[in-house]
Amino acid sequence: MARNRQQQEVNAGSMADIAFLLLIFFLVTTQINSDKGLQIKLPPKADEQDKTQIDIPDRNLFKILINSNDQLLVEDEILNDPNLLKGLVYEFINNNGENSELSDSPLEGVVSIKTDRGTSYDLFIKVLDQVQGAYYKSRGSLFGLSATEYLNLDPKNPKQKAKIDKAKESFPMRISIAEPNKIGG
Amino acid sequence: MSKFKKKSQSSQDIPTAALPDIIFMLLFFFMVTTVIREDEILVEQSLPAAEDITKLERKSLVSYLYVGQPKEAKFGTEPLVQANDAFIRMDELILWVTQERDKLDEVDKNQMTVSLKVDKDTKMGIVSDVQQELREANALKIMYNTPQLVKDDI
Numbered sequence: 001m002a003r004n005r006q007q008q009e010v011n012a013g014s015m016a017d018i019a020f021l022l023l024i025f026f027l028v029t030t031q032i033n034s035d036k037g038l039q040i041k042l043p044p045k046a047d048e049q050d051k052t053q054i055d056i057p058d059r060n061l062f063k064i065l066i067n068s069n070d071q072l073l074v075e076d077e078i079l080n081d082p083n084l085l086k087g088l089v090y091e092f093i094n095n096n097g098e099n100s101e102l103s104d105s106p107l108e109g110v111v112s113i114k115t116d117r118g119t120s121y122d123l124f125i126k127v128l129d130q131v132q133g134a135y136y137k138s139r140g141s142l143f144g145l146s147a148t149e150y151l152n153l154d155p156k157n158p159k160q161k162a163k164i165d166k167a168k169e170s171f172p173m174r175i176s177i178a179e180p181n182k183i184g185g
Numbered sequence: 186m187s188k189f190k191k192k193s194q195s196s197q198d199i200p201t202a203a204l205p206d207i208i209f210m211l212l213f214f215f216m217v218t219t220v221i222r223e224d225e226i227l228v229e230q231s232l233p234a235a236e237d238i239t240k241l242e243r244k245s246l247v248s249y250l251y252v253g254q255p256k257e258a259k260f261g262t263e264p265l266v267q268a269n270d271a272f273i274r275m276d277e278l279i280l281w282v283t284q285e286r287d288k289l290d291e292v293d294k295n296q297m298t299v300s301l302k303v304d305k306d307t308k309m310g311i312v313s314d315v316q317q318e319l320r321e322a323n324a325l326k327i328m329y330n331t332p333q334l335v336k337d338d339i
Contacts, residue, residue, distance in 0.1 A: 012205065019208035026215035035241040035300065037330040042320050117310030121303050122233045124312075125329060129235035136237050147237055155242070180313050 038128055040175065060103050062092045062111045064127060068118025072127070082126050089134035093171065106138065106171045114178040131175055139167035227260075227267050228253035229304045234334035241328065246296050248285040249330075252311060253304030264307045266315060275314055282322035298326040 064085070065073040072079040074088060093109050095102035103109030111131050115124055133147055140150030143163055150167065153160040228251050241247055251267040265272050268281050286297050299319060303312055319327060 012202070015205040016201065016208055019205050019212055023208055023212045023215065026212065026219055030215055030219045035244060035247060035328075035330070036238045036333065037300065037328045038235055039239050039241075039298075039326070039328045042316060042325040042327060044325065045320055045323070115309045115313070117308060117313070119309040120305075121307045121309060121312055122305045124309055125233045125235055125331060128329070129237060129331075129334075133237040151237060151239060177316075179317070180309055 038125065038132060040128070040177065043176075056110055059101055060108045060110060062089060062103070062109065064111065064113045064131070066113075066115045066119045066123060066127065068116040070120055070123045082123065082130060085127060085130035086134045086137070089131050090137055093134060093138050110174045110176055112176040112178060115180045117180050119180070128175070128177075132173065135171055135173045135175075138171045142167050142170055224249065224251075224267075224270055226251060227257070227272065228255055228265060229306070230302060231305050232302060232331050233305045235329075235331040236334045238331055238333060241298060241300070243296075246289065246293055247298050247300050247328075248282075249300050249302060250315065251302045252307055252315065253302075254306065264304070264311050266311070275318060278315065278318040279322040282319065282324045286324070296326070297324055298328055299324050300328045300330045302330045 063073075063075055067073070072082060072085075074085065079085070079088075089111060092102045092111070093106050095104075095109075096106075097104050113124075113127060113131065136147040136150050140147050143150075145153075153164055155161050155164055230251060230253055249268075252264055254262055254264050255272075260272070266275070266278070267273065268278075273281060282297075282299070286294055289297060301312070301315065316327070319325070
């Protein structure tokens, strides 16, 4: 009788191996889909805007032009290194009327990016990233945080949400992405 | 002496009976979290990286558009727009936005976000064409999907 019982046991030693195999399969095939990127808000339809032409004084407008050869023209001057843009935009936003060529206040300054149809998307993202980075840096500096620390604030936490809202109010992200030129496409 | 002898006789094997359970637990975790991708990507997708990126809070509000050069030569070399599982013409985009918006709950309809996954080598022309159509369709929240840029000099 005792012998009979022993024979009925299933050898489960290889169970772990089988499970490992499946585990490794799922580990390899899993792709963590990242929903990360640069968020912007498009302006509403064009025909509504045409009626109300708003004139922005030149000092409150930070112009970035990119042509089809991926050359940058920033505030009417040629810029070779797009990585310098962050500093320039930061200065422009946080001018508060000091320099007569830069913005009156962060609330009024507008950064305008105009591309050509032939501009590479890669450079456009680089430029947009630099501009947004300058805004995040400004928002973070309101609380003595770096741009990365500001972005890591959790909107679900009411205390941090208040901070984000305040920063957004002080530094509204006013980026205009103009319709591209058709020349040189 | 006899006491010591008894001890040395006891089994030195580590009980591995619980090992499959642990592995199964891990297995189930990965099985549950794995999202099987619904869209088969038909265009080249090497996204440019960016430094200061933000995360989308709610995945259900996001619709994806893929832009890039087709992977298969029979579709040509000009960049095309892909939505869901197939290429889409520019004039179909508004309809596509409406369809995607209909999938959402009533309260979330104006929260819809379009995530643009655009290949590095694309020119801005087609991207801005897409943007114009999205403006026309009143889908104003868009995101340029980019991975995090890793700086090597810091």
